[in-house]
Amino acid sequence: MKRFGQAVFGTVAGQIIFWVVVSVMLPALLEELFALNDWLSKPLGRLAEWKADSTLEGRLKFIVLFIVYASPIAVIAGFIASRLKSREIEAAMPPYRSRSNYERLIADVKETVSSRDAANELKAEKINLLFDALIEDVCHLFQVQRTGVRAVLVINNRGRHKLTSWRWGRACTPDQDRMDYKAIDKFLETELTYPTWEQVKSHFDHTDSDTLLFIRNSGKLGLGCLIAIENSIDLEAHLQEWEHIVRPFTMLGHMDKLVRFVVNYT
Amino acid sequence: MFVSSKKSARLRLRIASQSTIRTASGRELVVAEIKTNKPIPPASHGTVRLRGKLQ
Numbered sequence: 001m002k003r004f005g006q007a008v009f010g011t012v013a014g015q016i017i018f019w020v021v022v023s024v025m026l027p028a029l030l031e032e033l034f035a036l037n038d039w040l041s042k043p044l045g046r047l048a049e050w051k052a053d054s055t056l057e058g059r060l061k062f063i064v065l066f067i068v069y070a071s072p073i074a075v076i077a078g079f080i081a082s083r084l085k086s087r088e089i090e091a092a093m094p095p096y097r098s099r100s101n102y103e104r105l106i107a108d109v110k111e112t113v114s115s116r117d118a119a120n121e122l123k124a125e126k127i128n129l130l131f132d133a134l135i136e137d138v139c140h141l142f143q144v145q146r147t148g149v150r151a152v153l154v155i156n157n158r159g160r161h162k163l164t165s166w167r168w169g170r171a172c173t174p175d176q177d178r179m180d181y182k183a184i185d186k187f188l189e190t191e192l193t194y195p196t197w198e199q200v201k202s203h204f205d206h207t208d209s210d211t212l213l214f215i216r217n218s219g220k221l222g223l224g225c226l227i228a229i230e231n232s233i234d235l236e237a238h239l240q241e242w243e244h245i246v247r248p249f250t251m252l253g254h255m256d257k258l259v260r261f262v263v264n265y266t
Numbered sequence: 267m268f269v270s271s272k273k274s275a276r277l278r279l280r281i282a283s284q285s286t287i288r289t290a291s292g293r294e295l296v297v298a299e300i301k302t303n304k305p306i307p308p309a310s311h312g313t314v315r316l317r318g319k320l321q
Contacts, residue, residue, distance in 0.1 A: 124290070128291070161301055163301075163302065165298040168295055185279050186316070186320060194312075195314045195315075195316060198318070199318040203318060218309050235315070
């Protein structure tokens with residue numbers, strides 16, 4: 001069935017045949033539907049012919065006619081009201097603004113990892129603070145609990161087939177660890193800097209995360225970060241804000257000293 | 267005469283070693299060495315929304 005669908009919609013010839021068949025068949029089908037006119041008119045015809053002689057019958061006829069006329073008006077009014085309400089809500093909710101000053105935090109990380117005098121613990125702490133701020137933003141933006149978020153940092157360890165990884169946040173089992181890395185495989189194969197993955201539980205049956213977000217630098221991988229969120233989130237509504245937040249993080253992989261520090265930190 | 271069109275293997279990450287360290291602030295950090303079966307492809311700027319079961 002899937003191959004048939006691909007053959008029809010995936011090729012120009014298939015699409016032409018499809019539209020020819022539709023344009024020929026649709027008018028014929030509509031004409032056939034006109035045969036239903038008599039059937040559809042019958043209840044209304046009966047209603048029109050109904051001689052409501054007694055008071056009770058008159059009231060009943062009025063109620064039936066009221067329902068017939070009022071129902072479509074109520075549906076249309078309800079639709080318009082819901083559209084207006086959703087516009088009002090959208091207008092009332094200001095776009096999410098990050099509480100963190102990432103420019104300052106990243107400048108701080110850059111300065112500290114470049115400093116020969118700074119202790120390794122301080123450098124690691126600055127990196128922790130930066131990704132803590134990112135997790136905090138994820139929690140506020142997508143309305144999730146901090147206990148439901150885990151971050152996994154992957155750093156290119158100079159060699160072509162080797163990475164170094166840091167993980168913090170929500171605890172996980174070795175199985176979950178493996179699933180996180182399998183998800184990172186998929187993200188790296190997209191060859192894009194901030195791919196997302198929703199409804200992950202339908203791919204990995206036993207995973208503890210239903211939404212995964214990934215950020216990496218462009219070009220050769222320097223630094224990537226997986227954000228694993230326990231539940232599903234409304235990504236559609238916050239996609240633009242998310243893009244705004246991740247932008248500075250897609251630059252971190254180009255900071256060689258940061259990459260080298262994480263690789264050598266044990 | 268015949269050109270082989272063997273599909274390249276998928277990228278796989280494998281944990282080679284793992285240790286837990288405690289940072290100066292008392293935070294627990296899990297550090298792992300990861301091996302990959304092939305080089306990681308470079309990326310260009312952009313996003314894709316993956317959903318549900320993947321191939």
